[in-house]
Amino acid sequence: MESLRSGETTPLSAGVVSRTVRLSDAPRPRTALGAADPPRTFWAAPGEATVVGSGAAATVRADGPDRFRSVRAAADELFSSGDVHAGTLAARPRLFGGFSFHDDHTGREPWDGYPGARFVLPRRQTTFADDEVWLTVNAVGESPEEVERQLEEARETIRRRPTSGAVGDPPGIVERTETTSKSEWCEGVTAAIERIEAGELRKVVLAQALRASLSSPLSIPDALTRLGETYPDCYRFLFEPDDRGGGFFGATPERLVDLRGRTVETGALAGTTGRGETPEEDEWLAEELLADEKNAHEHDLVVGAVRKQLEPHAASIRTGTRRIRRLATVQHIETPITAELASDEHVLKLVEALHPTPAVGGLPPDRALETIRDTEPFGRGWYAAPVGWFDAAGYGSFAVALRSAVARGDVATLFAGVGVVADSDPDREWDEVQLKYRPILDELE
Numbered sequence: 001m002e003s004l005r006s007g008e009t010t011p012l013s014a015g016v017v018s019r020t021v022r023l024s025d026a027p028r029p030r031t032a033l034g035a036a037d038p039p040r041t042f043w044a045a046p047g048e049a050t051v052v053g054s055g056a057a058a059t060v061r062a063d064g065p066d067r068f069r070s071v072r073a074a075a076d077e078l079f080s081s082g083d084v085h086a087g088t089l090a091a092r093p094r095l096f097g098g099f100s101f102h103d104d105h106t107g108r109e110p111w112d113g114y115p116g117a118r119f120v121l122p123r124r125q126t127t128f129a130d131d132e133v134w135l136t137v138n139a140v141g142e143s144p145e146e147v148e149r150q151l152e153e154a155r156e157t158i159r160r161r162p163t164s165g166a167v168g169d170p171p172g173i174v175e176r177t178e179t180t181s182k183s184e185w186c187e188g189v190t191a192a193i194e195r196i197e198a199g200e201l202r203k204v205v206l207a208q209a210l211r212a213s214l215s216s217p218l219s220i221p222d223a224l225t226r227l228g229e230t231y232p233d234c235y236r237f238l239f240e241p242d243d244r245g246g247g248f249f250g251a252t253p254e255r256l257v258d259l260r261g262r263t264v265e266t267g268a269l270a271g272t273t274g275r276g277e278t279p280e281e282d283e284w285l286a287e288e289l290l291a292d293e294k295n296a297h298e299h300d301l302v303v304g305a306v307r308k309q310l311e312p313h314a315a316s317i318r319t320g321t322r323r324i325r326r327l328a329t330v331q332h333i334e335t336p337i338t339a340e341l342a343s344d345e346h347v348l349k350l351v352e353a354l355h356p357t358p359a360v361g362g363l364p365p366d367r368a369l370e371t372i373r374d375t376e377p378f379g380r381g382w383y384a385a386p387v388g389w390f391d392a393a394g395y396g397s398f399a400v401a402l403r404s405a406v407a408r409g410d411v412a413t414l415f416a417g418v419g420v421v422a423d424s425d426p427d428r429e430w431d432e433v434q435l436k437y438r439p440i441l442d443e444l445e
């Protein structure tokens, strides 16, 4: 048996069996996602192939502080042998999924069905890459002939499927419940500032959750399609729990890490302001953000921590120029960071080393996590945690799951947070949370 790492094909039928064909009458991602079986997977990222996954040929789950290593061990075993005809690199077998924010994540409502880590090798996968569309069937331990028959059947089903109609309107919100009232929020932020002034903490990111009852069930394929139009350079994702419907979805601007060969791309994204009514006002707000000491400090802490976490693994690290990242609803300060690794590493090693960066956790990490646990009256679940994919070679791409919600039927729970430093103002931080709900709220109301 040959390792999947070679990218070559062997005729043996143990381990992963994967067959791919190019589709000439190609569906759109939204049509493919609308027709997919649970658990559905969706991944679209700048400069990457868009992938729609239907069902699971294999699922890897783990819990607790060792979940990064456990996922890797299970994936290494899954990928240790196989029979793969991928046709194109973008359609090679990949595991898609994510991790919980906290090590001791419990999966309480709305996170039931989401373990501490869960990755899926899609049973059927549609890959949109370089103006071409590829259909893949993956299986574990089935004969290549059987997988080829299923591929032919899946291709026939797609050929006969009508394209879906126009994207529907957002469902509308009938009731909103905030987990944190304004006065509780101000108390929590003030207590965090006191800890910072007492020298116990340097920064902590505090979040809120918002439960929205909808007038009808949300169409996540429609929401992701519209998010793609409004936030084209964000990472869009959907991960569904097994057999439960609904899912965790979002459009996040924040890359955690991308590893190809020994080249690591990561960065810092922290420091926020709104958008202006005019291009001049936008410019003015951006300049004010870059010049603001509080935001610069909040941002610098992230740059320093990301570099420090990479150092043990890197032969060289390069910090790019600080710039403004302008999104439809907010503007952030962003600094790209790239590194060359000293030796081959699995992307999950870097994910574990970097998560949580002080853009979503704080400094020092342990005290920040303790403050988050003491202050936030809800479970973060997979919010602000790594989501993405990796392959048999250990390469992969992960984002930080922000601007996101868990939706099931006619209920969606949204999450948003802000960095708190010594000179934070609780009222302004409240307003910033409301701005960060906007991308998902716009899909609901």
Ligand SMILES: C=C(O[C@@H]1C=C(C(=O)O)C=C[C@H]1O)C(=O)O
Binding pocket: 205, 207, 254, 269, 270, 271, 272, 332, 359, 360, 384, 402, 403, 415, 416, 417, 418, 419, 436
């Ligand atoms: C925590 C969130 O965003 C993070 C916090 C930011 C900030 O405090 O300025 C900016 C971008 C993100 O790193 C969120 O969107 O929920």
